[in-house]
Amino acid sequence: PPVEEPDVRLERMLYPKPETLKPPRTDVLTITPWLAPIVWNGTFNSDILNAQFHKRGVRIGITTFAIKKYIRFLKDFLETGEKFFMVGHKVNYYIFTDRAQDIPNVTLSEGRNIHIINVTAYQRWQDVTMRRMQMIRDQTYTRFMNEVDYLVCVDVDMRFYGSVGVEILGDVFGTLHPGFFGASRAQFTYDRNPKSVACIPVDEGDFYYAGGYFGGIIEEVYKLTNYCHTAMMTDKAIGIEALWHDESYLNKYFLYYKPTKVLSPEYVWNNYYGSPRAVQIKRFIGIDKDYKEVRFR
Template sequence: MQQEKYDKSSWRKKCFYFLTYMFVLILVSYCWFSVKGRSIHSHVAIFCNPQTNTSRLDHLKEYSLERMMYEKPNTMNPPRTDVLMMTPWFAPIVWEGSYNIDILNAQFHQRNVRVGITVFAIKKYTVFVQTFIETAEKFFMVGHKVNYYVFTDRPNDITNITLPEGRQLVLLEVPSYQRWQEVSMRRMEMIRDYSRQRFINEVDYLVCVDVDMKFSDDVGVEILSDVFGTLHPGFYRATRQQFTYERRKESTAYIPPDEGDFYYAGGYFGGKVEEVYKLTNFCHNEMMTDKNNHIEAVWHDESYLNKYFLYHKPTKILSPEYLWDNGFGVPAVLKRRRFVAVPKNHNAIRNRRALSEDRRTTLKFHS
């Protein structure tokens, strides 16, 4: 009797193990054939019936210029021979005479691009906003869609400005900081965060500039590129040794004396939103590394910007026409002054503790 019970129990166990094995085998076989079958089907579709495949390339839009009348380019007679117009990495340097704005406008209009321009109006710098926007409406991206993004801690101080259709003012309320240097460096963080959260969904390109400026001549789509920087008006003739790069090896913004292409201004850069995000993210992270090590780069966000552009070459560079101070006079190479500094009383705008730092800035800007 006991032997019979033992035999039945043993038989049940064997059946259980056998059924479990078969279940696992069937499951593995199904998964394998499912994956392999898709792979085979994919290959068969590619090689036997390519017409059934769809591709992003099938939906590309074709942009074609209409008939235009303009002077033929002359390969043996460049428009400018007095200035450098192309970098060694084939990035154009934008000077007056180097482009045809009608052709460029026609191209960008077809693409229906929207441009965002960012400024920081912190504390008393709100007084510059109205002049900035009023002059921009005359000269900046005329005929194109524009979003003015104004970062400010005092939104109530900014006068409501009526803008035409397709152009709008967006106030972004942000915290203030005790030191203007801190405000300057935090710009990278704020532009980065808003690029990720908002700008990427609203505009195609970003132009990041200082607010204490005014437009005085045309600035259009000729500046747009994947990522662009602007030659600093105080250093566009300078040698590497004269550039005020960060020279302390302890800083992440350090640039060796035997390196450097140009000295770029911190107050004018931009590009596609994705590229501006990369740039500002790099600069902010490097700043935070230095801050944790109790280091502050010599020219704050501008120092990190120059480090970025040294190893991530800009795809276009703007000449000093796009960032000028009339205190420099008008050199012969400067055919236009498109974006110029507004004369101001620094003592009235910044606090007293910043005055000594501001004098250093003035000296550097006018060197």
């Protein structure tokens, strides 16, 4: 079969030289012991990255769930996404919802689309959040594989506040939870019940990853979501559920299947945690919820 001509057009680009002896950030860890970059403001040049990803014509999918009352978060999520998420790239928003008729009408830039995926609303809120793993997994080969190159899987009770670009993309990535990036292993809220598949012993663990922000190439997102869903079903069969639901299973996955890129808490901030110096930009921020109102537990 004929092979595609490789793209070897080289273009001149002007930017400051990387300084081997003057690292841009010395206040934070910028690489894991398994040599995955940890993405902090100041460590990357968006012009270089955009040129690379544009050359490949990369298509990016972002999944989010707006089930029951959480539909109310969607308008702000989409409007701020248009301002800050992968600007200039091809983007598909995949909205999993039980209320398709209530999806807000948001004008999108060229090359960007909304895809609605109708799903049923589970009764228990724990199931609403945990079943996301199964629902994402089930769309991998039927849709995502044909439509996008990368997936970014996030909570909906959030708004974009600063640029989130292709610097986050890699084979499989997780994000440092804003509450634990300075914490010790003992402080991590991993599941500690030895009966649970999600259990992590106190002498293990790298980071505490946020449940509301992971992604990667389609094949890797399949492996991650399939693992987490299967582990949840194994626990469910003996009547248990990990401490922080899907987040606990995700942390277990990343312990033994290391992410190839780790995002700093800039990418899932919550103002509850104030403004520590290490966090120079808050790119994606949790919305204050009236828990009693939104979560009728």
